[in-house]
Amino acid sequence: MTDTIVAIATPAASGGIGIVRVSGPGVPRIAGQLLGRLPSPRRAELLNARDHDQGLIDRVIALYFRAPHSYTGEHVLELHAHGAPVILDALRGRACALGARPARAGEFSERAFLNGKLDLAQAEAIADLIASKSQAQARAAMRSLQGEFSARVQSLLRALVDARVHIEAAIDFPEEEVDFLSDPALRRRMESLRGQFEALLVETRRGVRLTDGLHVVIVGRPNVGKSSLLNALAADERAIVTDIPGTTRDVLREEVRIDDITLTLADTAGLRESNDVVESEGVRRARAELQRADVALLVTEAAWMASDLALLDELPESVARVIVVNKIDREGANPWRESRDGVELIGLSARTGAGLQLLRDALKQRAGAGEADQGAFSARARHVLALETAQAHVENAERTLRDSRAGELVAEELRQAQRCLGEITGEFTSEDLLGAIFSTFCIGK
Ligand SMILES: Nc1nc2c(ncn2[C@@H]2O[C@H](COP(=O)(O)OP(=O)(O)OP(=O)(O)O)[C@@H](O)[C@H]2O)c(=O)[nH]1
């Protein structure tokens, strides 16, 4: 039988109201002892919460949700007390004395998941909603919590199962198997499946960008003004700026908000060959940082531009590129922005701030500003990975079907793909994965 858990659900600080939450089969008994009686389900009742010696701990608004009609699916009791940490501690302590135990991080949500109240992607959306730093992030997380992302995964799962059933039926009738498997309708079905994977992957990657914020890496040769640009965007003297080439050695990260979007900016060491051990290490780190970037922000100056563009050649395809031609104040030029072959070029001055807004706008577009208003949902890197792996299995299945018509192998690839999708919603999960996910939640959630 499950035990009963208790936690303070509000932040650990003084506030107008603080909430203690209890979940599990022991709720009716604990309420009886603590409050004198169990409140009627779903009715706010003002009751005295008393200690073991009948001393008054606090007068609280008590809310009882009878299983299974609660967040966790178990009996849940919420005590809305005065928001003093000592009072909340006393209520929690009393619940423990009456048989509850302190909840682990995320344990209420984990129980909600285990009792089928939410799937895993929805549970993750709750954590993302709580952690969201902008309206856009909150809206996207709300959509996932409402099940929009899960519904997309489920519909893909159904298409996958249909294809599998089709193929397994063929295997069951060996004399007709080859005919079945060379049916053009089956091939079309597999093609359409691949298309659906592609579409969901695009949206899921966008969801991850919205959830995590964009990772922008500032690179360029020494002394072009990378650190100055970081400082200008952060509106703070974060990085050391000097006229000595090779000033920055380490990677310096700074979180920057542009309107509704969060960016992580990374300033890096200027790229050049160097005999200095420390600087060489800095250059190595700059290159490593680039491999993880969503956007590479290449800083250059008008005179260097042609040769500096070659630095972009080493970048992975998936990394977006924005080029900043800095120090336009020297020529007295006006800020400018143009787009060449999908690459943004912006002329600005990190020193005077002229043209900085053009750069902010460009970054905002890259980060998918406005996407949250177009129905984007929140997602996590783990979802992208599962989708990519599932997609690879579907591609294997398609190839096997085309090249060898080995029904068993095709069916097995599709089964694997199904497993991967099931990991997103939590149909297939290991204890380890669940532990890893819920342990990042806050206590009381
Ligand atoms: N005139 C002018 N000077 C600038 C501008 N931006 C930066 N500088 C100057 O260029 C020099 C180098 O600036 P940094 O920001 O340290 O350049 P960096 O690219 O970070 O250099 P490293 O860390 O050595 O790679 C400093 O003297 C800055 O004041 C600008 O927009 N206009």
Ligand SMILES: [Mg+2]
């Ligand atoms: Mg620097």
